[in-house]
Amino acid sequence: MCVSVSIAYKYVITIVARFLSMGALFANEIICILQFTGIGVCLLYWFLPELDVLSYKSDQNWSLIYSITFGADFFICQPFFGLASYFAAISYLNARSTISFIS
Secondary structure (H helix, E strand, O other): OHHHHHHHHHHHHHHHHHHHHHHHHHHHHHHHHHHHHHHHHHHHHHHHHHHHHOOHHHHHHHHHHHHHHHHHHHHHHHHHHHHHHHHHHHHHHHHHHHHHHHO
8 A cells, every 4th residue: 555655646746747847837938928028118118219319410429439349349358358368278277287297
């Protein structure tokens, strides 16, 4: 009797776990749809009217500042940080291999 109850208990737990995981997947899909809908509503009712208010001159000025900032970051800062990270990794690996040879 005890063995059959244990098997039935495991079977019930497995079924409940399946339903919960299916429910979690469904809830995850619903939450994702709601998030994208919320983003769309914010864009439609808040951000797009703000863009309509901008004048052409301020839009050109903003675009120029954005382009200069993006260019400076992409062509100056990012290569510098990448090179510094590369040299730090190389020096770390060299120091680590030296320690392993000494040990």
